[in-house]
Amino acid sequence: MDNTPDRTPVVDLAAGRLRGAVEEGIAVFRAVPYAAPPVGPLRWRPAQAHPGWSGVRDATADGPSAPQMYMEGGDPVLGGHGSPPFDDDCLTLNIWTPAADGGRRPVLLWIHGGGFVSGSGSLPNYSGETFARDGDLVVVSINYRIGPLGYLYFGAEGQDGQDDPEAGNFWLTDQLAALRWVHENIARFGGDPGSITVAGQSGGAMSTAALAGHPEAQRLFQRVILQSPPFGLHIPTPAEYLERTAAYLQFAGANNADELRDLPWPRLIEAAGGLFGHTMEWGYWPTPFLPVRDGVTLREHPAQTLLHGAAADIDVMIGWTREEANFGFALDDRYAVATQEQVLGRIAETFADDADEVYDAYARTRPGARPVDVLMDLITDELFRVPCVELAEARAGAGRPVWAYQFDLPTPACGGRLAAAHCLELPFVFDNFDKWSHAPLIEGIDPALRDGLAQSMHQAWIAFVRTGNPNHPGMPTWERYGAESRATMRFDSVVTSVGDLAGHSRTLHEGRTRP
Known part of the structure; x- marks a missing residue:
């Protein structure tokens, strides 16, 4: 099969045949499914294997991004971080490669951030084209469940006696499934499964560290790049998270997970807005949805995962x-x-009786600092x-x-x-x-x-x-x-x-x- 860059690239996988496209000299495969659609009875279940397809699957157009809030016209900083179409059938990935050959190139797997509630691996911002061309790399970006569909936690309730009845972190099971897919299939796209770097920014960097702590995942990659991981976040215990889940159920007008499964995803995203307000605290970054230390998929804070065991041997870049x-x-x-008194009160939540001293220490680093400047440096x-x-x-x-x-x-x-x-x-x-x-x-x-x-x-x-x-x-x-x-x-x-x-x-x- 001729997969040189000037020909339409076609790749045979165990799941079926894929036809990509050549974009600016780079072979690109879009909306490649790496797990079964997490819909119906698979909503709030760990990612499952994709059943495959017959014939040649077109992989020339992006698939839907994970459901999320959407602001028409964008926001004043990024101008938007996700755009329609959205759908809960979203577990796909995109691949950029200089050629779908036997080149065994190093692989970069990118996990987008977005405060656990927004973003997409299909955003043009995260196109792997430059890395593929400039570095002779194979680049993969993924979509995974975010917001209520990825981060709600139900404990034993709603799991119907599965093997891991109290497991959560469905987003992490998605990312593990994608990593497993890359390890098993990337050689067909010119990549080296023995040289994989997982990289992410913000929530994506937290995800990257969480993967490093997963016993299966840590054997599947060699390096991590952690860009602005919010490691200072408190990662709730199951009991703490169930309080958050109970509040979300009220906003959604449901009594349990089974009733939520009957709701269309736009209603679930609408209810997420209520949880934003419920969990927001003055002087803290808003995070209505978070990972959970469930003891099954995530056993410790992701900030600790790269310090011991097999993960200690992973190469790390952090910034x-x-x-x-x-x-x-x-x-x-x-x-x-914000007033100085407000900021001092916020500082005291961390530094107790030293709040005045800490405020002054921050203020000295910024001549003419306003209280909000001190607060931002503290955060x-x-x-x-x-x-x-x-x-x-x-x-x-x-x-x-x-x-x-x-x-x-x-x-x-x-x-x-x-x-x-x-x-x-x-x-x-x-x-x-x-x-x-x-x-x-x-x-x-x-x-x-x-x-x-x-x-x-x-x-x-x-x-x-x-x-x-x-x-x-x-x-x-x-x-x-x-x-x-x-x-x-x-x-x-x-x-x-x-x-x-x-x-x-x-x-x-x-x-x-x-x-």
């Missing part, structure tokens, strides 16, 4: 943006008028920077490889209020600004500065996927994070390695118990 929390708070008028540290540094510290202390970075380049968008906000590094990593033209986040960035930094980051990600080491000739030496050096790569208008770049945050939070 954050300098002002992560500006993404969710800088443009919110309710926080712009950035609690949710992202400090727990990421703690993972790097622990791995370095154990002699395990880890590379750390901080993205510092501020965006001039929105009058500069967003600064180096959550998500800003994504178009630099993918080096595909043409796919982000709808996003207010990138407006006003100088093209010459932008393109140079994107080239440096994009090639570093390619090098890490290929070798487990992000160094390449186009940037200064990136040293591993060490127990003494604490070397951290700063991505800014000038790219440079800095010792203990997060030292102020690290020492300020030292000794505080993570959730």
Whole structure:
């Protein structure tokens, strides 16, 4: 079968035959099913094997994305993070490859973020085209269940005596099924199943770490890239989550899981809006849906999974943006008028009697800081920077490889209020600004500065996927994070390695118990 890039690519799999397309010289296969549709009786069940198909399946168009809230006209930061069509029959993946041959290229599996409630592996933002072309990689992006369809937890109730009656985290069973599919099938697309990197941003980075803690999954990949993982989130126990599920059932007007199964997915998404309001707390990132430590699919906080056992041998790159929390708070008028007393009260929830001292420590780092600036720095540290540094510290202390970075380049968008906000590094990593033209986040960035930094980051990600080491000739030496050096790569208008770049945050939070 001729699968050179200028011919229509066709691949034979155990499930059936696939016909893709050639886009800009890259063979692309879209909406490839990796698990059975999670509909009807399979709603809120672990992902099941796909039954396959007969004939040649067309894989030239994106399939539906997972059901989610949708804001017509987009949002003021990203301009939208998921668009119709949506459908609960969504367990598909997309593949980009230089050629569907026997090339055994390194594989990059991308897991999108979105606060566990939004996003899609089919978004143009996450196109694998640049990585496939520039790095001679095979790239896979996945759709998986999000929001109520992926993250509700019912415990023993509603599981009808399955093998794991109290298992949850249906999103994680989807991702495991996708990883298993990639491991078993990617050689047909020119990929090497023995060289797989799983990467994700935000909720996708949390997913990546959770996979590293799964006994089956951790044997299926060799490297991880964790971009802005919100490791500071408290991951609820089953008992804690069942309280959240009970509230959701009220908003949906249902008594149990069986009644929810009879509701159309738009009604389920509508009820999610009620849970947003119910779970929201002032000064905290809103997360109505979360992973659950069910003891079956997820046994510990994902921040701990890469520190011991087989997962300790996985190569790790981890990083954050300098002002992560500006993404969710800088443009919110309710926080712009926050008082010092309000912020001190929020700080006291973590630092108790030291709140005044901590407020002053944050205020000194920003001349003329408003209370909301202190709050955003606190949230950035609690949710992202400090727990990421703690993972790097622990791995370095154990002699395990880890590379750390901080993205510092501020965006001039929105009058500069967003600064180096959550998500800003994504178009630099993918080096595909043409796919982000709808996003207010990138407006006003100088093209010459932008393109140079994107080239440096994009090639570093390619090098890490290929070798487990992000160094390449186009940037200064990136040293591993060490127990003494604490070397951290700063991505800014000038790219440079800095010792203990997060030292102020690290020492300020030292000794505080993570959730």
